Amino acid sequence: MNMPLIAVENPIENAVKSDAEHAVKITPARRREVALPTPDQLRGNFPLVAKLEAQVEHQRQAIRNILNGADDRLLVVIGPCSIHDEVAALEYAQRLKQLAAEVSDRMLIVMRAYLEKPRTTVGWKGLLYDPERNGQGDLHQGLVRSRQLLLNLAATGLPLATEALSPFAMDYLGDLVSWTAIGARTTESQLHREMASGLPMPVGFKNGTDGGIAAATNAMKSAAHGHHHPGLSARGTPVMISTEGNADTHLVLRGGRGITNYDSHSIARATHALQQAGLNPAVMVDCSHDNACKQHERQQEIARDVVAQRRAGNRHICGLMLESFLQPGRQNDGADLQYGCSITDPCLGWEQTEALIRSL
Numbered sequence: 064m065n066m067p068l069i070a071v072e073n074p075i076e077n078a079v080k081s082d083a084e085h086a087v088k089i090t091p092a093r094r095r096e097v098a099l100p101t102p103d104q105l106r107g108n109f110p111l112v113a114k115l116e117a118q119v120e121h122q123r124q125a126i127r128n129i130l131n132g133a134d135d136r137l138l139v140v141i142g143p144c145s146i147h148d149e150v151a152a153l154e155y156a157q158r159l160k161q162l163a164a165e166v167s168d169r170m171l172i173v174m175r176a177y178l179e180k181p182r183t184t185v186g187w188k189g190l191l192y193d194p195e196r197n198g199q200g201d202l203h204q205g206l207v208r209s210r211q212l213l214l215n216l217a218a219t220g221l222p223l224a225t226e227a228l229s230p231f232a233m234d235y236l237g238d239l240v241s242w243t244a245i246g247a248r249t250t251e252s253q254l255h256r257e258m259a260s261g262l263p264m265p266v267g268f269k270n271g272t273d274g275g276i277a278a279a280t281n282a283m284k285s286a287a288h289g290h291h292h293p294g295l296s297a298r299g300t301p302v303m304i305s306t307e308g309n310a311d312t313h314l315v316l317r318g319g320r321g322i323t324n325y326d327s328h329s330i331a332r333a334t335h336a337l338q339q340a341g342l343n344p345a346v347m348v349d350c351s352h353d354n355a356c357k358q359h360e361r362q363q364e365i366a367r368d369v370v371a372q373r374r375a376g377n378r379h380i381c382g383l384m385l386e387s388f389l390q391p392g393r394q395n396d397g398a399d400l401q402y403g404c405s406i407t408d409p410c411l412g413w414e415q416t417e418a419l420i421r422s423l
């Protein structure tokens with residue numbers, strides 16, 4: 064049945080207000096709006112030069128080659144749980160770059176450059192949302208600092224990984240990212256599956272926080288399909304986005320509800336389920352989160368165990384995720400912060416990281 068169209072006077076003119084009018088606006092609803100640059104504006108101000116663009120595309124292809132078995136190196140996504148200090152992140156990247164070069168015949172090392180944090184309830188949500196960490200939120204500054212940081216990190220030559228949390232953030236930053244995660248809290252979300260289906264890089268879906276893999280296998284099926292969904296154009300206008308589907312996806316096992324899933328039985332069950340569903344059986348093991356019960360030291364024995372399983376013949380294990388920073392452990396955010404130490408989940412320190420990667 065054809066619905067009659069409701070006539071609106073000057074709909075475009077009414078909808079699009081000047082930036083000044085939108086700058087800070089208290090709406091009748093429970094929200095305030097602050098204008099942001101469009102993706103085109105941010106990318107225009109901090110452009111990705113052709114050399115870096117080619118580097119990112121090359122790195123995405125190298126990851127795809129591991130996922131489809133054309134390259135048998137181990138994919139290692141490693142770095143801070145979250146980045147709160149750009150200087151420390153860059154120092155970490157410079158050290159990691161050297162280590163990555165040393166082991167590049169056996170591993171492809173990708174740096175975690177996580178700018179958005181999903182929270183169980185509330186907490187600091189990352190550099191992108193609240194760069195000053197004062198609870199006020201400043202997405203404009205967060206977007207600028209995040210893009211500058213990713214450009215500086217990419218200039219080291221390392222491939223970069225993020226978690227794609229806001230469906231809008233990738234429009235601003237995605238051109239710099241070679242691998243992305245959809246986290247345990249959002250793997251079941253249709254919005255995130257739609258987003259993943261249009262992303263140009265490989266995507267790892269974490270198992271759900273309950274430890275079950277069904278949400279992630281459903282997500283892989285959904286992301287492989289094309290979708291139509293609302294979104295934002297590069298010029299900042301609302302658009303219908305039609306995606307092609309992304310077949311470069313895989314499962315990330317991160318444990319759940321205090322139960323681990325990196326042992327050979329759990330991995331065999333997961334790869335069997337993926338094969339039954341007609342999906343790529345390549346799995347990455349997240350050595351942190353519920354697999355390590357948030358005890359950063361345990362990541363070392365988990366990584367060794369998983370690599371031993373691979374050596375024993377399980378070629379479906381394609382990668383590891385590790386949380387690591389300059390200093391071991393974590394600290395509460397506050398006045399006297401220790402340089403290079405996580406303010407979210409605990410991480411391996413640099414010495415432990417170096418020794419672990421060499422030993423693997």
Ligand SMILES: O=C[C@H](O)[C@H](O)COP(=O)(O)O
Pocket residue numbers: 144180181182183184185186352407408
């Ligand atoms: O990776 C980081 C955390 O595990 C995730 O952001 C959830 O943190 P929270 O449970 O402290 O909110």
Ligand SMILES: C=C(OP(=O)(O)O)C(=O)O
Pocket residue numbers: 144177181226245246247248269317349352
């Ligand atoms: C939040 C993260 O993981 P998960 O979604 O598995 O909790 C993370 O890797 O930073």
